[in-house]
C-alpha cells in the first residue's frame with residue numbers, strides 16, 4: 239500500500255520505518271527541516287534500538303522517503319497516519335491539539351479522492367469526533383474518514399513493538415475504514431500473535447488512556463509500598479517479587495524506584511485525570527490523582543536517599559551520575575526522572591558528572607550545569623558517591639565494572655534509584671549499596687584470622 243506518516247518524531251519515525259519494513263511504500267512528512275534532512279539521509283535524529291538500520295535500508299531501497307511538503311503525500315498515499323505531538327497544555331491540564339488540527343487543516347484541502355486518515359497520537363475522549371467535524375468542513379470530496387488507532391509501543395522497543403505489536407486497536411465507523419485498517423496491518427496480522435480490536439473511536443481513545451493509567455498505577459503502587467517498606471525495615475524488592483508470582487498481578491512493570499517519566503506517561507496521566515474530572519467521574523479522578531501524587535513524591539524520596547547515603551552532606555559532594563535517559567534503550571530525556579534528580583542534586587550544591595551511553599548530548603542540552611563524560615568510568619572518577627539513574631545494561635552486565643569503578647571513586651557508595659542493581663557483586667567489590675525501599679547494604683568487614691589455640 240502507499241501510506242504517509244505525518245509527524246516524524248519518536249513515534250512517527252519508528253512507524254514509518256516499520257511500515258516500510260512490512261512492505262509498504264512510505265512517505266514521511268516532517269515539518270522540522272533539520273529532522274527531515276537527517277531522516278531523508280537515513281539517520282534518526284534520536285536513538286531507538288534498531289531504528290537506524292531500518293531507516294538506512296529503506297531510504298536506500300527507495301521504499302521510504304521523507305519530505306517537508308504535505309502536498310507530496312496528499313493524493314499519492316491511500317492512507318495517512320497522523321503521528322504528530324499532543325503535548326500537555328501550558329496550564330498542565332488537557333492536551334494541546336494544535337498539531338493535530340494544524341496537520342488536518344493542511345492535508346485535507348489537498349485531498350481529491352476518498353481515503354482513510356489514521357490517528358496514532360494519544361488524545362482525550364471526544365477528540366476524534368471534533369477532528370472528524372474539522373475534516374468534514376474542509377474536505378473537497380466525500381469519504382474521508384478518521385480512524386483512531388492509538389499506539390501502545392514501548393519507547394526503547396519501538397521498532398520491535400511496531401513490527402510485532404501485541405494488539406492493534408482501531409476505533410472506526412465504516413466498513414471502508416475497517417478494510418483499510420485490515421489492509422495496512424495485513425502483514426502484521428499474518429505473522430500471528432497480534433490481536434486486532436475493532437471498536438468505536440470513543441472506546442479507542444479511552445482504551446489508550448486507560449492502558450497508560452494502569453501502567454502508571456502499577457508503578458505507583460509498588461512505589462507506595464516502597465514508602466511502607468522504608469518505615470518498617472522491609473525490603474520492597476522482595477515484596478515486589480512475592481506479588482509478581484501471583485498470575486493475577488504479574489511481575490512486569492512493577493519495579494520500585496524513582497517513578498515513571500518520558501514523553502508519554504506523565505502527560506497522559508495528567509491529561510486523563512483532567513478529562514475524567516471534567517466528565518464528572520469523581521472517584522476515578524481521585525484514583526488517578528493519587529497515582530500521580532505518588533509518582534511526584536518519588537523525586538523527593540530519591541533526593542533524601544542520596545542525602546542519607548552521602549552522610550547528610552550534598553553541598554560540594556562530587557556525584558558520578560550514570561544514566562540520563564528516561565529509560566534504557568532510548569536517547570529520550572523528556573521528563574526524565576534521572577535528569578530531574580541530577581538537577582535537584584546540582585541545586586543542592588553537588589557537583590554532578592553525568593554519563594549516558596546514548597543520551598549524553600541531549601542531557602547536556604537539557605542540563606547545562608552538569609558536567610558530562612564520554613565513559614562511565616570517567617564520570618565516576620574521584621566521586622564521593624555514584625548514582626545509578628537509568629538502567630542501561632552497560633552499567634549492570636559487565637562483571638568487571640563494580641571493581642573497576644571502585645578503584646576510580648573516592649568513596650565506594652552506590653545509590654541505585656531504579657532498584658536494578660544486584661547488590662552482591664558490588665558489595666564484594668567494596669561498595670555500600672542504597673536502594674529506595676530497601677535497607678542499605680554495606681560490605682562485610684574482612685573476618686579477622688582466628689586466634690591460634692594455646
Ligand SMILES: NC(=O)c1ccc[n+]([C@@H]2O[C@H](COP(=O)([O-])OP(=O)(O)OC[C@H]3O[C@@H](n4cnc5c(N)ncnc54)[C@H](O)[C@@H]3O)[C@@H](O)[C@H]2O)c1
Nearest residue numbers: 245246247248249267268269322323324337341359360389
Ligand atoms: N513517543 C512514543 O513512544 C509514543 C508512544 C505512544 C504514543 N505516543 C503519542 O504519539 C504522539 C507523538 O509522540 P512523539 O513522542 O513522537 O512526539 P514528538 O514531539 O517526538 O513528534 C511529533 C513530530 O510531529 C511533527 N509535526 C507536528 N506538526 C506537524 C505537521 N503539521 N506536519 C508534519 N510534522 C509535524 C513535529 O515536528 C515532531 O517532529 C503523541 O501523541 C504521543 O503521546 C508516543
